[in-house]
Amino acid sequence: MEKINLTIDNRNVEIPKGSTILEAANSVGIRIPTLCHMKLHDLCYENQPGACRICVVEVDGRRNLAPACKTECTANMVIKTHTPRVLNARRTVMELILSNHPNECLTCSKNGYCDLQSVAHDLGIREIRYKGEISKFTPDISPSIVRNMDKCIMCRRCEEACNTIQSVGALSAINRGFEAVVGTAFGRDISGSTCTYCGQCVAICPTGALEERTHIDEVLAALANPSKKVVVQTAPAVRVALGKDFGYEPGSDVTGKMVSALRQLGFDYVFDTDFAADLTIMEEGTELLGRIKEFLAGNEEVKLPLMTSCCPGWVSFMEQHYPDMLDNLSTAKSPQQMFGAIAKNYFAPIAGVDRKDLVVVSIMPCVAKKFECGREEFAVDGDADVNYSLTTRELAHLIRYANIDFNHLIEGDFDAPLGESTGASVIFGTTGGVIEAAVRTAYEVHTGKPLPKVDFQELRGFEGIRSATIDFEGVKLNIGIAHGLANARKLVEEAKAGKSPFHAIEVMACPGGCIGGGGQPFHRGDMEVLRKRQAALYCADSAKELRKSHENPFIISLYKEFLGEPNNELAHSLLHTHYHDRKVVICCTDKEKK
Amino acid sequence: MENKICMPKCKVEEIQGICREFNNDPGELINILHRTQSLLGYLPMEVQEVIAEEINIPAAKIYGVVTFYSYFTMLPKGKYPISICMGTACYVRGAEKVLDEFKRQLGIGVGETTDDGLFSIDCLRCVGACGLAPVVTIGSKVYGRLAPEKVRDVLSDYYLREG
Numbered sequence: 001m002e003k004i005n006l007t008i009d010n011r012n013v014e015i016p017k018g019s020t021i022l023e024a025a026n027s028v029g030i031r032i033p034t035l036c037h038m039k040l041h042d043l044c045y046e047n048q049p050g051a052c053r054i055c056v057v058e059v060d061g062r063r064n065l066a067p068a069c070k071t072e073c074t075a076n077m078v079i080k081t082h083t084p085r086v087l088n089a090r091r092t093v094m095e096l097i098l099s100n101h102p103n104e105c106l107t108c109s110k111n112g113y114c115d116l117q118s119v120a121h122d123l124g125i126r127e128i129r130y131k132g133e134i135s136k137f138t139p140d141i142s143p144s145i146v147r148n149m150d151k152c153i154m155c156r157r158c159e160e161a162c163n164t165i166q167s168v169g170a171l172s173a174i175n176r177g178f179e180a181v182v183g184t185a186f187g188r189d190i191s192g193s194t195c196t197y198c199g200q201c202v203a204i205c206p207t208g209a210l211e212e213r214t215h216i217d218e219v220l221a222a223l224a225n226p227s228k229k230v231v232v233q234t235a236p237a238v239r240v241a242l243g244k245d246f247g248y249e250p251g252s253d254v255t256g257k258m259v260s261a262l263r264q265l266g267f268d269y270v271f272d273t274d275f276a277a278d279l280t281i282m283e284e285g286t287e288l289l290g291r292i293k294e295f296l297a298g299n300e301e302v303k304l305p306l307m308t309s310c311c312p313g314w315v316s317f318m319e320q321h322y323p324d325m326l327d328n329l330s331t332a333k334s335p336q337q338m339f340g341a342i343a344k345n346y347f348a349p350i351a352g353v354d355r356k357d358l359v360v361v362s363i364m365p366c367v368a369k370k371f372e373c374g375r376e377e378f379a380v381d382g383d384a385d386v387n388y389s390l391t392t393r394e395l396a397h398l399i400r401y402a403n404i405d406f407n408h409l410i411e412g413d414f415d416a417p418l419g420e421s422t423g424a425s426v427i428f429g430t431t432g433g434v435i436e437a438a439v440r441t442a443y444e445v446h447t448g449k450p451l452p453k454v455d456f457q458e459l460r461g462f463e464g465i466r467s468a469t470i471d472f473e474g475v476k477l478n479i480g481i482a483h484g485l486a487n488a489r490k491l492v493e494e495a496k497a498g499k500s501p502f503h504a505i506e507v508m509a510c511p512g513g514c515i516g517g518g519g520q521p522f523h524r525g526d527m528e529v530l531r532k533r534q535a536a537l538y539c540a541d542s543a544k545e546l547r548k549s550h551e552n553p554f555i556i557s558l559y560k561e562f563l564g565e566p567n568n569e570l571a572h573s574l575l576h577t578h579y580h581d582r583k584v585v586i587c588c589t590d591k592e593k594k
Numbered sequence: 595m596e597n598k599i600c601m602p603k604c605k606v607e608e609i610q611g612i613c614r615e616f617n618n619d620p621g622e623l624i625n626i627l628h629r630t631q632s633l634l635g636y637l638p639m640e641v642q643e644v645i646a647e648e649i650n651i652p653a654a655k656i657y658g659v660v661t662f663y664s665y666f667t668m669l670p671k672g673k674y675p676i677s678i679c680m681g682t683a684c685y686v687r688g689a690e691k692v693l694d695e696f697k698r699q700l701g702i703g704v705g706e707t708t709d710d711g712l713f714s715i716d717c718l719r720c721v722g723a724c725g726l727a728p729v730v731t732i733g734s735k736v737y738g739r740l741a742p743e744k745v746r747d748v749l750s751d752y753y754l755r756e757g
Contacts, residue, residue: 169652175661185653588603
């Protein structure tokens with residue numbers, strides 16, 4: 001690749017031709033502030049509308065200041081990033097942004113995590129010289145996401161994520177001038193839009209404009225209520241991300257401390273969603289083998305490819321965009337909901353409590369899980385199987401509320417029986433993990449022989465769409481994997497056209513899978529954070545003695561004592577679900593309406 | 595979520611026809627919206643949903659375009675749409691007083707339509723007839739040097755026409 005030389009702040013920089021000033025500066029450790037810009041190269045996410053103008057720099061020979069994120073370097077360019085003129089311009093830009101921003105940092109949920117706040121701090125803003133009209137939008141509160149558009153700075157990262165990465169198209173810039181805002185079609189509430197609650201908009205919002213709907217107070221109340229038994233389940237991706245809030249390196253596995261923290265918070269039983277992930281594999285794997293057997297027997301009606309159903313953002317996407325393909329979704333509930341069903345129907349009687357007095361809390365890397373646990377089909381007489389779902393970020397807040405010195409906790413172990421899990425379940429947290437776990441079990445169940453190797457490197461990675469063929473002793477299973485809904489859409493379109501080469505497809509709505517979920521500590525555009533979280537999950541998998549879901553002794557005894565066989569009637573009533581057509585349809589009426 | 599949009603079949607087909615004339619090309623969205631608005635007079639939510647479905651782009655994107663350009667409207671215009679020029683020349687020659695008189699006579703504000711559906715009021719910037727300032731257009735008819743006192747007479751012509 002052709003390289004060019006230029007000077008930034010009196011330092012010589014050599015960079016590939018075509019780089020922006022921002023990239024050139026970053027390559028030598030010069031940190032130019034940005035707000036709207038965000039680039040996640042591996043995920044093909046690039047938001048550089050050049051809208052905020054906070055990254056301006058001085059270029060010799062150029063009359064006006066140049067936005068570093070949008071300006072391509074030329075050979076021998078001389079750039080200065082912190083002259084009085086530059087700093088003055090940045091401060092002016094920041095003051096103008098802040099002149100229409102609610103000054104409520106102390107009570108804002110993003111306090112301490114806000115990009116706008118930290119850039120304002122770095123620029124040393126001490127007064128806002130501009131006074132004017134302030135935007136007034138009504139907060140839009142949905143089961144998963146809350147939109148406070150007064151705090152929107154029109155960086156349009158969310159619009160880019162919603163449309164390009166996710167192809168959901170719920171958000172768009174609407175109106176113009178002072179009225180301009182990122183909103184939904186026809187100004188509907190987010191819950192009335194095509195939003196899937198994937199939460200990627202929340203994950204990358206630089207301010208408090210987009211946040212999760214919090215349920216911390218409800219959980220604190222349940223913990224303080226002596227007539228309730230409160231159990232908690234933690235999703236696989238939480239344990240490798242939570243540490244970030246307590247100063248740990250990205251990707252540190254803090255499972256033991258997390259368990260101790262939850263116990264100290266007062267949860268009566270600390271269980272693991274991983275247990276339910278093993279259960280999911282039993283049900284979904286059996287379903288997959290069943291469909292393939294029928295297909296091989298010549299039944300052309302059987303719906304293939306079978307698509308995974310663990311991810312609630314993905315399920316909503318299918319319900320809203322491809323209702324005619326819902327039969328391809330596995331009927332297996334997600335691990336969160338399988339856990340809830342087992343906790344309320346199996347564990348509650350064992351613990352000697354009525355299901356209504358057993359409060360099930362989940363800790364998820366996800367905001368869509370909040371919507372999922374509130375779905376009608378997951379409740380019995382109004383009592384939800386999972387009562388509250390908290391994000392990883394909310395758990396970090398809870399830990400601080402409870403005055404817990406997280407870093408010095410002694411590592412604890414999950415409680416039995418719903419805390420035992422295998423390596424197969426822990427990789428559910430990354431793209432490729434669910435299908436790898438399914439393959440491990442399906443192979444052994446189908447062939448009756450032990451796997452020659454447990455690790456399926458061919459299913460791992462970060463490419464948006466991946467595929468592999470696994471040989472089940474003569475039966476070749478074609479597997480597709482997609483993460484990010486725009487990638488998933490391609491595989492669904494292919495299947496819809498009857499051209500899918502796959503028997504099974506794994507989809508996770510968030511880029512990277514749950515490790516990059518909308519409820520995780522913010523990655524701030526740093527791809528390394530996701531890589532390290534992924535590596536930590538594979539590491540936790542290989543450290544486990546048992547690495548196949550069907551070897552989990554508690555799963556074996558659960559079937560033996562309670563459920564019977566996978567996919568039987570009881571398993572179906574507790575562990576499987578159905579889906580709804582939620583697509584907007586145009587109905588033609590015959591006559592002109594007056 | 596209300597996921598049913600009901601519209602007369604003939605209207606849906608007309609809108610689909612316009613989209614197909616432009617090969618259902620999302621890049622032609624503005625032209626499609628122009629043609630649709632000239633056919634129907636306005637672009638209500640249902641119409642935008644039909645276009646979204648037909649050219650396969652999110653309804654939010656279409657709504658974004660419709661709300662960005664002041665030419666597009668989601669509210670039906672009157673049978674006789676009144677546009678008062680607020681360009682510099684017209685403004686200094688008393689366009690605002692003319693506007694106020696129209697508002698007073700019709701009992702509606704800018705961007706609104708009378709209950710009988712006859713008149714709607716909008717403002718625009720310069721119709722290129724500054725020599726005739728202040729200028730008002732009603733439908734395709736242009737009224738020059740329109741003093742506030744003449745507004746009542748102008749309107750009564752239309753009321754007479756309607757019987």
